[in-house]
Amino acid sequence: MLECNWRDGKWETTHIKPYGPIQVEPSCKVFHYGQAIFEGMKAYKDEAGDVFLFRPEDNWKRFNESAKRLAMPEVPYEVFVEGLKTLVNLDKEWVKYGEGLSLYLRPFMIASENGVAAAPSTEYKFMIVMSPAFAYYRGEVRVIIANQFSRAADGGVGYAKAAGNYAASFYPNNLAMEEGYQQIIWTDAASHEYIEEAGTMNIFVRIGDKLLTAPSNDRILNGVTRRSVIQMAKDHGIEVEERRIRVSEIKEAAQNGELKEIFGSGTAAVIVPIKGFKHEDFKYELPVIENDYATNIKAALMDIQYNRTEDKHGWRVKI
Missing domain, CATH: 3.30.470.10 (Aminotransferase class 4, branched-chain amino acid transferase, N-terminal domain)
Structure with a gap:
């Protein structure tokens, strides 16, 4: 050490x-x-x-x-x-x-x-x-979208990797696990209308062919893997939008068949597909699709990390 x-x-x-x-x-x-x-x-x-x-x-x-x-x-x-x-x-x-x-x-x-x-x-x-x-998160992951607890608030330390951020998340996550869910998708503290992070991961949502992710701000950790996923998606010709995402938008997309994928990204897991979610009384199981973004982007990232492909962005540092 x-x-x-x-x-x-x-x-x-x-x-x-x-x-x-x-x-x-x-x-x-x-x-x-x-x-x-x-x-x-x-x-x-x-x-x-x-x-x-x-x-x-x-x-x-x-x-x-x-x-x-x-x-x-x-x-x-x-x-x-x-x-x-x-x-x-x-x-x-x-x-x-x-x-x-x-x-x-x-x-x-x-x-x-x-x-x-x-x-x-x-x-x-x-x-x-x-x-x-x-490998991290070996089983299937289903989440509760928070409507009471928050991970961080405006002006706080949400963007920092402060130990207390994680301590404060354990109790709400325990409640989710008691209901049979593995993680929480956190929402904004002011209104609980917008999704922000998924447990200890940044969150991505695919609606149609477009990939959405919450913007980095003083509540949301600006993840290194998050930034890498955004770049990998763009490299693959995927349209990416960094903007606030309403919970109601996700539920509406689920109801009309436009919601294709939700996944989290982080160092430990790289990318974790989310199989289903619950928000209040609304429950939804994500469809199984071919050629999904999560699998393809994760493979592209891991190919760089394990030196199996060209590193166009200079991310890999040899020891």
Whole structure:
């Protein structure tokens, strides 16, 4: 694991050491005021045994956007990206080759100053830990479209990968699971009229031949995979619209047969097709179609990640 501490207004020497416990005091500020952010990334191995990262600079930039929002220091490129490359290179034998296999990478930062005064910490700990990963969301996924709970509100921290965003989602998701659904499609806090994200993923909706996705804003995470999916869709000649999507529009499209696909996108899952949804008393099962966008775009993305095709956009970074 990699560790680097921020004290006295500067970053100290970066250390890489065996994975193990870290020692903090009960008054460590992260426990009391929630200054904690993270990123999710993966390393992939190709048939020849070479290892690659996928768009690491984009994760670094977003990490620092999260840091600024939570009044935390920005992490230098040399610590985040170069440190990540060095760490993965040391443990590259843990990157397994095979469809859906990868090494999951978790950069994170916590407030590490001791004290219970309600103020930003004066000390921070940046770390990267890793774990071999298998395919995510193996079963079928059905969702509830939220009409009560919200993931984020205007002016909040929804666009940041703040730990608290995920903690706040667990209770509503548990309620959905009790009804037999695997995830929630979050709606806007003001009116619950517009869809925003699907669980921990960005959301895409296909109506007719057009692919729609909610725009990035201060409530919605600007996902690296989301941006990659949009580009892949455009590369395949698919019309993409980034705009607000009403729940009523989705239900109307379902009723008139125009709703073809709903899928989520994210680092862990890449793309997850949604098989059905419920909104209030309305339930709908998505049709099984040939040549669906989700399958084709996921295959195109994974071909780039596993070095099976040309990388026209310069996303792949060799270790």
